[in-house]
Amino acid sequence: MGRMAGDQRAARPRLVYVVPHLSETESEHFAHIPALLAALGERVDVAAAVERGTPPARLPGVRLLLRVPGRGRLGRVLGTALTIHRCARAGYRTYFLRYSTLFVIALILTRPLYRHRILLWRSGLPDVREPEQRKTLGDRARDAVNRATARLVHCLVTGPETMVPRMAGLWGVPRHRMRLLYNDVDARRFTPLDEAERARVRARLGWDEEEFVMLFVHRLSYRKGVRLLTPLLGAVRSAVEDGVDGADGASRTRVRLAVAGDGPERARLAREAADPALGGRMRLLGAVPNRDLPELYAAADCVVMPSYEEGFPRVLLEAMASATPVVTTNAGGSADVVGAGYPYVAPVGDLDTLVAHVRAVAATPPAERRALGLRLRERAEREFSPERVAAMLHALL
Known part of the structure; x- marks a missing residue:
């Protein structure tokens, strides 16, 4: 019986979920990620790589919790590479990312070495800007990087349904490499008051x-x-x-x-x-x-x-x-x-x-x-x- 349970666990997929920022005082929507990880942990062996913030010592549903080390640009580059290496040694080869540009670039560059699979979430229209604001050289460079990374990952993930064709057209990604995924909300935390x-x-x-x-x-x-x-x-x-x-x-x-x-x-x-x-x-x-x-x-x-x-x-x-x-x-x-x-x-x-x-x-x-x-x-x-x-x-x- 114990061996069967071990075999079932060994057959479960493994996923590294990259968290851009996490802390107790989180004001961004990354605060929703722990509830999703807890639910995901019922189905998948989850590693969480937290790029910034002060994450707790453990997260429900997460088997391996890593804080990406390093300060400054060079330190963060090295820390990201180290985190990818640690995940590979632990047997994790599939990554899910949201808006983590440095991490996804590092994954693309190290893919020949580690053979990992990259699922990248994108949604929204970056070209919407103030009427008085013109597109700068920096904006154009970011767009070029975003377009390149969208085409080089295994698949581009977005939602809801309306955004699938829009993201495919915006980033030049073939529809067969697009995947639909919803955002979630914990209705036990967000709930009406009496x-x-x-x-x-x-x-x-x-x-x-x-x-x-x-x-x-x-x-x-x-x-x-x-x-x-x-x-x-x-x-x-x-x-x-x-x-x-x-x-x-x-x-x-x-x-x-x-x-x-x-x-x-x-x-x-x-x-x-x-x-x-x-x-x-x-x-x-x-x-x-x-x-x-x-x-x-x-x-x-x-x-x-x-x-x-x-x-x-x-x-x-x-x-x-x-x-x-x-x-x-x-x-x-x-x-x-x-x-x-x-x-x-x-x-x-x-x-x-x-x-x-x-x-x-x-x-x-x-x-x-x-x-x-x-x-x-x-x-x-x-x-x-x-x-x-x-x-x-x-x-x-």
Whole structure:
């Protein structure tokens, strides 16, 4: 019996999952990776190579946990090569990477020596940029490196469905070398709050129960639609607070926008938030650790994502798992994520439609908003659980 179990374990595929950054205070979406690794460990012998951050001493589901050593450019190059060597000696020959340019280049260069297999995730459109920004020589060099690495790996992995042909065309990769993989969300961590707990969280955040609170969670960049936030707030305030959406024409409620994130547009947004015309209704929360986001999502009335560019946005997954209605654009694969027939998806850059959608959510009775949120949560649990995504990744091996 013991020998049979050992034979079964020996037959399991082995995978090195390269983690770009991991720490307890992680504010990026890499905080989702541990839940996926735990689910993946039920099917695969997993090694995790953490490039930066302060990972824990162990991760559930991970048999071999490596911290890539080295400081500075040369130190990181040597540390990456050493990590690849250690993985090879431990019998690991297949790698899955997200956005780890140095690591994937090192894998390509050492492939003749170690014969490893490389699965590279990419999603999103890098050419979306500010109207005033021109493509620099550095941008062109990065594009050339990204195009070369996409063509030299074993397969390019992306999702959701809409992004498969777009990524194939963008990076010049034949369709037979493209693979579909979903992003995941842990619905045990991102979950709705009961009425009493929700009231407590809103009180701590300074949100009145009668307020309609919009929440933006993302990088503060042009690509994520940050420049649309102030006109969006102004238009929704004007419509809702002036009674346009009220059945009796009277003023209904106050509108507030909370912004979680950091990035190059923060200074611009801070100036706009300080404008007396907004009446102090926009609050910038800064970068919020991912571990603290579940309460924020669950306490809000609506999550807005006015992005010009997306791939497979985890912001939508987090909001959906929290049972909070979302208003989004159809950037990238966003419409795939919320599902066919979801009513609050606007064309990219269409401020009027975004405003109309937020007004519609604000005018929806609370019980109906809760029902809409719960339908989104059911979709997140069914389609995007770590267990389902682990099964998809296992199938790729």
